[in-house]
Amino acid sequence: MSASQSASQISTQDLSLTINGKQVGPMPVPEGLMMIDFLHEYLALTGSRLGCGQGVCHACVVILDKPDGSSEEVRSCITGAHFFKGKKVRTIEGIAQRDDKGEVTALSPIQQKFLEHFSFQCGYCTPGFVNAATVLLEKLKRAPVARDKLEDTITEALNDHICRCTGYVRYFEAVKDVALNTPGLVKDAK
Amino acid sequence: MMNAARHLKTRSGLLLIVVGAALLAACHNQDATNPAATGVPAALKSADLVARGRYLVRAADCAACHTAATGAAFAGGVELASPFGKFYGTNITPDKDYGIGKWSAEEFYAALHDGVTPDKHLYSAMPYTSYRGMSRADSDAIYAYLMQQKPIKLANQEVELKFPYNMRFGVRFWNMLFLQNSLPDASAGQSAEWQRGRYLSNVMGHCAECHTPRGMLGQLDSASPLKGAALSRVVAPEITPAGLASAGWTAQDLQVFFATGMAPQGSAYGEMYPVVHLSTQYLVKEDLTAISTYLMGDKPLPPQALPAATVDAGKLVAGRQVYLAVCAGCHGREGEGKPHVAVAMKGNSSVRNADPHNLLVATLDGIGEQQFAGTERMQGMPGFASSLNDRDIMQLANFLRASWGGQPDNVTMEQVGKLRDSAGH
Numbered sequence: 001m002s003a004s005q006s007a008s009q010i011s012t013q014d015l016s017l018t019i020n021g022k023q024v025g026p027m028p029v030p031e032g033l034m035m036i037d038f039l040h041e042y043l044a045l046t047g048s049r050l051g052c053g054q055g056v057c058h059a060c061v062v063i064l065d066k067p068d069g070s071s072e073e074v075r076s077c078i079t080g081a082h083f084f085k086g087k088k089v090r091t092i093e094g095i096a097q098r099d100d101k102g103e104v105t106a107l108s109p110i111q112q113k114f115l116e117h118f119s120f121q122c123g124y125c126t127p128g129f130v131n132a133a134t135v136l137l138e139k140l141k142r143a144p145v146a147r148d149k150l151e152d153t154i155t156e157a158l159n160d161h162i163c164r165c166t167g168y169v170r171y172f173e174a175v176k177d178v179a180l181n182t183p184g185l186v187k188d189a190k
Numbered sequence: 191m192m193n194a195a196r197h198l199k200t201r202s203g204l205l206l207i208v209v210g211a212a213l214l215a216a217c218h219n220q221d222a223t224n225p226a227a228t229g230v231p232a233a234l235k236s237a238d239l240v241a242r243g244r245y246l247v248r249a250a251d252c253a254a255c256h257t258a259a260t261g262a263a264f265a266g267g268v269e270l271a272s273p274f275g276k277f278y279g280t281n282i283t284p285d286k287d288y289g290i291g292k293w294s295a296e297e298f299y300a301a302l303h304d305g306v307t308p309d310k311h312l313y314s315a316m317p318y319t320s321y322r323g324m325s326r327a328d329s330d331a332i333y334a335y336l337m338q339q340k341p342i343k344l345a346n347q348e349v350e351l352k353f354p355y356n357m358r359f360g361v362r363f364w365n366m367l368f369l370q371n372s373l374p375d376a377s378a379g380q381s382a383e384w385q386r387g388r389y390l391s392n393v394m395g396h397c398a399e400c401h402t403p404r405g406m407l408g409q410l411d412s413a414s415p416l417k418g419a420a421l422s423r424v425v426a427p428e429i430t431p432a433g434l435a436s437a438g439w440t441a442q443d444l445q446v447f448f449a450t451g452m453a454p455q456g457s458a459y460g461e462m463y464p465v466v467h468l469s470t471q472y473l474v475k476e477d478l479t480a481i482s483t484y485l486m487g488d489k490p491l492p493p494q495a496l497p498a499a500t501v502d503a504g505k506l507v508a509g510r511q512v513y514l515a516v517c518a519g520c521h522g523r524e525g526e527g528k529p530h531v532a533v534a535m536k537g538n539s540s541v542r543n544a545d546p547h548n549l550l551v552a553t554l555d556g557i558g559e560q561q562f563a564g565t566e567r568m569q570g571m572p573g574f575a576s577s578l579n580d581r582d583i584m585q586l587a588n589f590l591r592a593s594w595g596g597q598p599d600n601v602t603m604e605q606v607g608k609l610r611d612s613a614g615h
Contacts, residue, residue, distance in 0.1 A: 031511070032514045032518055054519070054531050054569065075519075078519025078520055079516060079519060080514045082514065
């Protein structure tokens with residue numbers, strides 16, 4: 001296995017995976033390429049944001065759908081594309097509903113609420129927050145929390161995400177809004 | 191005397207211990223402390239008692255056990271897990287009811303030297319086994335400093351020990367058997383610097399308490415000083431001259447490590463992280479030099495260069511894929527690390543360690559975000575227990591060891607599984 005980094009000698013491996021419900025590949029992909037670069041440069045899925053590039057800001061997270069039906073965030077800037085080989089991934093482009101031509105027909109509930117609550121300003125961190133909130137809401141659907149644990153649960157889910165326009169409170173309120181107004185996510189909700 | 195102690199590993203019971211203790215009780219010789227090596231460094235020699243005490247309290251790392259993460263200074267509460275049960279650091283503020291406010295300097299010295307307080311025998315979780323070599327003058331300076339602290343009304347937590355260790359009177363016999371006036375040396379030396387380093391390492395810093403293996407009754411194994419011990423989840427590695435040289439440490443590396451928590455061989459983690467934080471980063475340069483001289487000896491062994499890969503790269507492909515997938519983003523494609531993000535894997539002390547224990551533990555559990563001297567930070571490392579299976583971690587560990595550690599690719603899935611289970615992952 002060559003360790004050379006020169007462009008002409010980059011060794012590749014075939015990669016195939018499912019992204020937003022569609023089969024991608026098999027296609028040759030450089031073996032050390034990070035997922036975010038694969039999304040941006042190979043698939044033109046440019047919605048995932050490269051922020052810090054070192055796993056801190058969480059703007060770049062994608063959703064990994066696991067075989068057991070659960071989902072989790074993965075930081076695409078520090079995770080190699082080949083980590084996702086054979087796996088199912090959702091990116092920010094796969095959250096809203098689209099028609100056959102790929103046009104957005106309906107936002108997801110959390111996207112809608114982020115708009116209604118004016119949660120973001122510059123919007124750079126928003127794809128990460130949408131994915132984090134989506135993962136949280138799916139988790140609540142599988143295992144609802146008690147009403148008095150909801151705030152802590154939201155904080156825990158969003159805490160790692162950094163927003164420089166200080167939209168934290170409005171992101172928080174929007175997620176709480178969806179959680180409280182979607183049946184079955186919170187126990188004893190009134 | 192310690193030979194006799196080792197032969198007692200035969201679980202022959204308390205009776206034999208009592209008889210042995212009675213026979214050996216007279217064997218204690220005089221204190222071996224070299225008075226020239228005690229005290230504070232030159233710059234503080236003429237400082238007042240309390241200032242000297244402040245330095246010595248840090249050198250002795252009292253806060254490691256006596257200051258809880260979210261508690262008041264020196265009010266106790268830090269949990270120390272052991273095979274015998276749980277100990278808790280005690281309140282050593284000058285509070286008269288809950289702390290040591292009623293103790294005299296004499297009584298304080300007795301606690302450090304003999305493990306005896308005005309009301310009881312201490313368990314050797316309090317390292318009087320090491321502090322025994324402390325000079326009376328240094329004990330008095332520490333006492334003076336502690337007596338200046340704010341008294342805190344916080345009751346001590348009782349030890350939670352299994353039978354028969356919960357019978358405190360047994361400590362008397364333990365002391366007769368195992369309490370030595372000085373600890374054995376792992377290195378050879380005679381220089382003044384080495385002597386000072388011995389005092390700082392063996393007495394004040396009580397390095398041996400974690401780095402020397404222990405026998406069945408928790409006694410330090412005097413035949414294997416500083417050979418490394420598994421007292422907690424992260425193992426304290428071997429820090430003998432040979433052990434340090436085999437991982438590529440130089441005196442300079444050690445001094446930088448003690449001062450900043452980081453060296454080319456990696457950053458302090460596990461229980462060494464608070465040691466740097468609370469103790470070694472405050473020591474003056476001459477004392478850090480003394481410690482490195484003591485650990486390596488007056489004639490240090492040359493550091494071993496990192497050997498070339500031990501295994502054909504073809505055998506390591508699977509592990510390399512795991513590395514590129516989930517590690518290289520922070521530790522670098524070629525294991526070179528990223529400043530202020532993640533340490534280098536190439537030549538890392540835990541990767542170069544013949545025992546893969548700490549490498550596997552770090553991979554499974556992760557390492558929390560770390561703050562070092564000044565503005566230096568290292569990012570938190572996630573644990574991979576839930577995202578990598580035993581096979582992945584085995585292959586990863588073998589890739590790291592063989593490529594950048596000069597170690598064989600001999601980690602097994604069973605080893606990974608055992609460590610995974612023991613943490614409840």
